[in-house]
Every structure is written in C-alpha cells, then in structure tokens.
Amino acid sequence: MEFFGEYDVIVVGAGISGVVASVAAQQAGARCLLVEGSGILGGLLSGGRLNRPNGIVQPGVHKELLVRARNYGGADDAIQRWPWGTYSGLFDPEVMQRVIIETLEESGVDILLYSQVTDAVMEGRTLKGIVFQTKSGPGVAYARCLIDASGDGDLAARAGASFMLGAAEETMQPMTNYFRILNVDLVALMGDCQANKHDLTNVYPDDGLPRENGEYALKFFANGFSERISKARSDGFQWIVPRDSIVLKAGMLPGEINLNATRFHGNALDPRDRTRAAIELRKQAYCIHDFLRRYVDGFQNSVLYDIAPTLGVRETRRVIGDYVLTKEDVRTEARFDDAIGLSNCPIDIHQPDGRKLIMESVGNGYGIPFRCLLPKGVENLLVAGRCISSDPVAFSSTRNTPACALTAEAAGVAAAQAAKANIRPRDLEVRDIQESLHKRGVVLGTDPQQRIPGS
Structure with a gap:
C-alpha cells in the first residue's frame, strides 16, 4: 500500500463543499489534502452544470x-428575487471550474483525483486516516482532523457513524441530470412564455423585456409547461419523464438554456440504481428536447449541446450528529448560540414518490449549529455539505449550495484549529470558530436580529 503522507487536514470529496473546506483550512494555516473519486473539481457546480444557487452566497471561499468568475465575465453576483426569497451567484460552470482550479492551486491545497476512498483508519472511535484506491493500487494518508464532504457521507459511514436515509428507509429525493441546449431563440421563447403565463409557475424577467438574445444571458428563468406536457401525452407523444414540469435557466452564451427537468427514483448508494439512473436520465434529456422543439417556440432550431457528466444526486445519507436540525428550526427562523452560518436557502423538495416539486420560503433564514457537523460516536471527523445532521425537510434546504458552502467554511476553519491545537473538534471553543468566520464576513445566525445583506 502506497503511503501518501501525513497532513493536518484531509478533506474527502471535491464538490463545492470539499473545495470550500480545503481552501478554508489551508487559509487558516493547515496543510490540507483534498481527495476526490472522479476527475472533476467542483462537483455539481462544474460537472453537474448547476449554475444558479438557491439562496444568497455569503462571504468566504464560495463568494x-x-x-x-465575474472578473472573467462568467458570473453575475447581483442579488436576485423570486417567490421563495433572494439568491445570488449566477455563473457559467466551465468558468467556475477554471476559478476553482486557480484558487486551489494558489492556496496550496494538495489534490488527489481519481482516488476513491475505500476504508477509514480507526483507533478505537478516533479517525486517523483514509484508505483509497488509485490506478496504481491502494493508498493511505493520515491527518489530525478529517472532513467528510463527499455528499453521500461515505467516510463517516466507513468510520462507523450512524446516519439517516430519506423520510423513510430507502425513500429519497430523486436523482437528476442537468443538460444544456444551444441555439435557442430566447426572444421567441419569452414571447411564448408571455402568451402562455397560465401554463407557467414563474417566468423572469417579467417587465422591460429585452429585444436581443444576449440580453437574457444568466437572467431568463421559467418553470412550468405542465399543460403542454399533458397535451403532448394526449397527442401520443412518448413523455417518459416522471415529473410534470420543466425548469429553464439561461446560461452565459446567447441562446443557451440550462435545464433541470429529468428525474430518476432510486437509491444512489445502490450501484445498479446509479447505473440505471445514468442511462435513463440521458434518455429523458433526449425526450425533453424533442418535446421542446415540437411544443415550445424558440426551440425549433435548437441543438442538445451536452448532458452533465456529474450525476445530480439530491439525497443519500444524512449523518446523525450532536444536533439534528429540524423542519421547525428551518421554518421558524431559528437561531443558535453555536450557529456557524445563517442560511436563507428555500425548502426544495422533489417528491421521492411523486411527480411534484415543492418550494417554500424560509423567510430571513435560520442558523446552522456547529453540532450538526459533529457525527455522534466518531472523533476527529467533521461533516460538511449535503450529509450534515438534519431531518428530511430541513435537509431540503441545507442541501442547496450556499448552505453547503457555509457548513464547509466552518468545517475547514474548525479542522485547522483542531489540528493546530491537537484536540478533537468537539473540544474546540465554538466562539473561536465563530470569531474566525465573523472576520471573513459570515453572518452567523446566532441573533434573531441578524439578517443576510440583501435578503
């Protein structure tokens, strides 16, 4: 087994949570290794083509x-409003990949791609390192503190942490794949949307309509088309998608539309389900493009450009931590003494056993307790991102990228402090973590009077 070194901090998973956590740890003075099973840095933000955060991006690495990305002409960080609150941070996925690479390299994070974690090195209940598989065989690395940013809670599960799956065992929100269509006549599409508002839940912009395709870049948004999907079925069109709406989002290029419309019900931890999802979601993308070309103005001369290489997994394991964030916390704008970030990400539920999408505002936002990052029964491990400790409804908010980045920023800072002091993350003074985050400009969510600027 090849020895890859000893570090202050090891981060598993290089989605937005892993990128933020590793850079934050390195900025806080830790020597950090970032390990990723695929060849893509940024996860859903780059390989997943997810270009619109559901919530305001707070200061820190994500910001x-x-x-x-904005300085490259590939992002718009202005605050936008929609029925479920405010959000910021529209971007082009490939530009985001570029700035992630630059940021990681400049920060000095050590990176290992194509390295799949297969085991946890334990000493009693204390996590000491990871075993991972590479093309050259197994490898091992050790650290004073580790962060599971895998999304699926892979490292936490291998370390023996307890976890939850969905609202009930094996019932989880469906998988998806974003895809992109080019050569869309966005002026004609907006005309179609204006003429068929009864068939839409939302459409933006809705006043002062632009006259050229390029003016819609990173701005146009529409959700709906249920009536036309129903009509297509009655016409004999083979609609194979298990949902009754389509979400369209303009990309950076003139005539570029990003789609969030596919859906596969299954368990992403099951290799056969995951394989079927990868195939069926592509077939659904072909079906949706055929539908749009036939039933929606502006798509007649469009081209299906690409389907995201990274599978959009919404839900798998949620680690049981020292505190489980609840739906009541999220819905009542809860504040906590140990909060490490205030999130205004809406509740966003793709029904595990149905065709519907449920969106719900969380008002001025809720604090995320540091305790949600501490897995019960395991020491020297923090979790960040999608797998933090939360119930199914709270998770439907915390799984959104701005909330994931908040927990990752805190995990990176905490891991660096724990490594430097050679103590368990549980033994840290939360106020020291909060002080560091506050200096970075993060609104913590400790005080009922706190608000995210622009929310």
Missing part, C-alpha cells in the same frame, strides 16, 4: 470563487 471569492464567484467574484473571480
């Missing part, structure tokens, strides 16, 4: 990435 720094957006500012850099």
Whole structure:
C-alpha cells in the first residue's frame, strides 16, 4: 500500500463543499489534502452544470470563487428575487471550474483525483486516516482532523457513524441530470412564455423585456409547461419523464438554456440504481428536447449541446450528529448560540414518490449549529455539505449550495484549529470558530436580529 503522507487536514470529496473546506483550512494555516473519486473539481457546480444557487452566497471561499468568475465575465453576483426569497451567484460552470482550479492551486491545497476512498483508519472511535484506491493500487494518508464532504457521507459511514436515509428507509429525493441546449431563440421563447403565463409557475424577467438574445444571458428563468406536457401525452407523444414540469435557466452564451427537468427514483448508494439512473436520465434529456422543439417556440432550431457528466444526486445519507436540525428550526427562523452560518436557502423538495416539486420560503433564514457537523460516536471527523445532521425537510434546504458552502467554511476553519491545537473538534471553543468566520464576513445566525445583506 502506497503511503501518501501525513497532513493536518484531509478533506474527502471535491464538490463545492470539499473545495470550500480545503481552501478554508489551508487559509487558516493547515496543510490540507483534498481527495476526490472522479476527475472533476467542483462537483455539481462544474460537472453537474448547476449554475444558479438557491439562496444568497455569503462571504468566504464560495463568494471569492464567484467574484473571480465575474472578473472573467462568467458570473453575475447581483442579488436576485423570486417567490421563495433572494439568491445570488449566477455563473457559467466551465468558468467556475477554471476559478476553482486557480484558487486551489494558489492556496496550496494538495489534490488527489481519481482516488476513491475505500476504508477509514480507526483507533478505537478516533479517525486517523483514509484508505483509497488509485490506478496504481491502494493508498493511505493520515491527518489530525478529517472532513467528510463527499455528499453521500461515505467516510463517516466507513468510520462507523450512524446516519439517516430519506423520510423513510430507502425513500429519497430523486436523482437528476442537468443538460444544456444551444441555439435557442430566447426572444421567441419569452414571447411564448408571455402568451402562455397560465401554463407557467414563474417566468423572469417579467417587465422591460429585452429585444436581443444576449440580453437574457444568466437572467431568463421559467418553470412550468405542465399543460403542454399533458397535451403532448394526449397527442401520443412518448413523455417518459416522471415529473410534470420543466425548469429553464439561461446560461452565459446567447441562446443557451440550462435545464433541470429529468428525474430518476432510486437509491444512489445502490450501484445498479446509479447505473440505471445514468442511462435513463440521458434518455429523458433526449425526450425533453424533442418535446421542446415540437411544443415550445424558440426551440425549433435548437441543438442538445451536452448532458452533465456529474450525476445530480439530491439525497443519500444524512449523518446523525450532536444536533439534528429540524423542519421547525428551518421554518421558524431559528437561531443558535453555536450557529456557524445563517442560511436563507428555500425548502426544495422533489417528491421521492411523486411527480411534484415543492418550494417554500424560509423567510430571513435560520442558523446552522456547529453540532450538526459533529457525527455522534466518531472523533476527529467533521461533516460538511449535503450529509450534515438534519431531518428530511430541513435537509431540503441545507442541501442547496450556499448552505453547503457555509457548513464547509466552518468545517475547514474548525479542522485547522483542531489540528493546530491537537484536540478533537468537539473540544474546540465554538466562539473561536465563530470569531474566525465573523472576520471573513459570515453572518452567523446566532441573533434573531441578524439578517443576510440583501435578503
């Protein structure tokens, strides 16, 4: 087994949570290794083509990435409003990949791609390192503190942490794949949307309509088309998608539309389900493009450009931590003494056993307790991102990228502090973590009077 070194901090998973956590740890003075099973940095933000955060991006590494992307002409960090609150941080996925690479390299994070974690090195209940598989065989690395940013809670599960799956065992929100269509006549599409508002839940912009395709870049948004989907079925069109609406989002290029419309019900931890999802979601993308070309103005001369290489997994394991964030916390704008970030990401539920999408505002937002990042029964491990400790409804908010980045920023800072002091993350003074985050500009969510600027 090849020895890859000893570090202050090891982060598993290089989606937005892993990128933010590793850079934050390195900025806080830790020597950090970032390990990723695929060849893509940024996860859903790059390989998943997810270009619109559901919530305001707070200061910290995530915000720094957006500012850099904006400087390349590939992002708009202005605050936008929609029925479920405010959000910020529209971007082009490939520009985001570029700035992630630049940021990681400049920060000095050590990176290992194509390295799948297969085991946890334990000493009693204390996590000491990871075993991972590479093309050259197994490898091992050790650290004073580790962060599971895998999304699926892979490292936490291998370390023996307890976890939850969905609202009930094996019932989880469906998988998806974003895809992109080019050569769309966005002026004609907006005309179609204006003429068929009864068939839409939302459409933006809705006043002062632009006259050229390029003016819609990173701005146009529409959700709906249920009546036309129903008509297509009655016409004999083979609609194979298990949902009754389509979400359209303009990309950076003139005539570019990003779609969130596919759906596969299954367990992403099951290799056969995951394989079927990868195939069926592509077939659904072909079906949706055929539908749009036939039933929606502006798509007649369009081209299906690409389907995201990274599978959009919404839900798998949620680690049981020292505190489980609840739906009541999220819905009542809860504040906590140990909060490490205030999130205004809406509740966003793709029904595990149905065709519907449920969106719900969380008002001025809720605090995320540091305790949600501490897995019960395991030491020297923090979790960040999608797998933090939360119930099914709270998770439907915390799984959104701005909330994931908040928990990752805190995990990176905490891991660096724990490694430097050679103590367990549980033994840290939360106020020290909060002080560091506050200096970065993060609104913590400790005080009922706190608001995210622009929310």
